Amino acid sequence: MSDHSTANKGPKQLIVTVLFSYLLPFAVIGSLVYSATSMKQAASTAPMTEKAVGQRIQKVGLVEVGSGNREMKSGEQVFKAQCGACHTAGVAGAPKFGDAAAWGPRIKTGFEALVNSAVKGKNAMGPQAGGDHSEYEVALAVVYMANAGGAKFEDPKKPEPAK
Ligand code: HEC
Known part of the structure; x- marks a missing residue:
């Protein structure tokens, strides 16, 4: 009986080890990507000052005003x-x-x-x-x-x- 269980342990451990060695790189890459994107998000939210927000809103307004009689295209x-x-x-x-x-x-x-x-x-x-x-x-x-x-x-x- 005990022989049987130890014999079974081997392949199970092997499977677990193999799975981990496959998954680990993905986990590492995933966490790198995650931290990179969250850094980017932090960077892009930083300059959302009142002035930046105002400029964005103004641009939309200008396009709406100008679209009625825009320049003729060549x-x-x-x-x-x-x-x-x-x-x-x-x-x-x-x-x-x-x-x-x-x-x-x-x-x-x-x-x-x-x-x-x-x-x-x-x-x-x-x-x-x-x-x-x-x-x-x-x-x-x-x-x-x-x-x-x-x-x-x-x-x-x-x-x-x-x-
Ligand atoms: C989705 C693709 C597509 C786009 C976008 C497209 N064309 Fe065409 N055009 C064709 C095809 C296909 C023909 C040939 C039609 C036929 O004779 O069966 C054609 C033919 C023509 C002809 C010849 C018509 C005739 O009576 O022989 C003219 C002129 C023309 N296109 C002008 C334009 C202009 C100007 C634009 C942009 C404002 C334009 N096409 C955009 C696919 C396109």
Whole structure:
């Protein structure tokens, strides 16, 4: 009987030892990460003085005031912000930026048709206006992209500012 129990002790201890040697590094890393993040938190809460809080609140207020009549974006800015994700690499069959072979036949359909496709969407491309950018800004991006693909479109006339 006693033989049996001592014989059993060996493997059990082995398992415990093995488990510990696996878990110990994790425990050490975990506590290091924990202390690092809690130090960071302490650092980031430290400068929350009245002035810092005031600046944060003010920034939000300024954005709200400015968003109604913000500066018009250029075609290049709109492209970088919204179109490049697909048109830079040619995702999902999008005509690539600067690829004259891909743009040539599309340019032939005319500026109006291209703007219409971009504004309302076409196949894998969803409607591009109505989100962050106005139809006019999307049209500027069409000019920017089509001209890089060989077109010679002019920027459309700026819409009258809303009264
Ligand atoms: C989700 C990916 C995606 C985004 C974002 C995207 N496009 Fe496209 N675009 C496409 C695809 C795909 C096509 C090809 C559609 C087709 O002909 O089937 C396309 C085609 C076009 C065409 C040619 C339309 C035609 O009639 O031949 C224009 C112009 C265009 N995009 C402009 C834009 C502009 C401007 C933006 C940004 C404001 C934009 N696209 C953002 C995927 C995208």
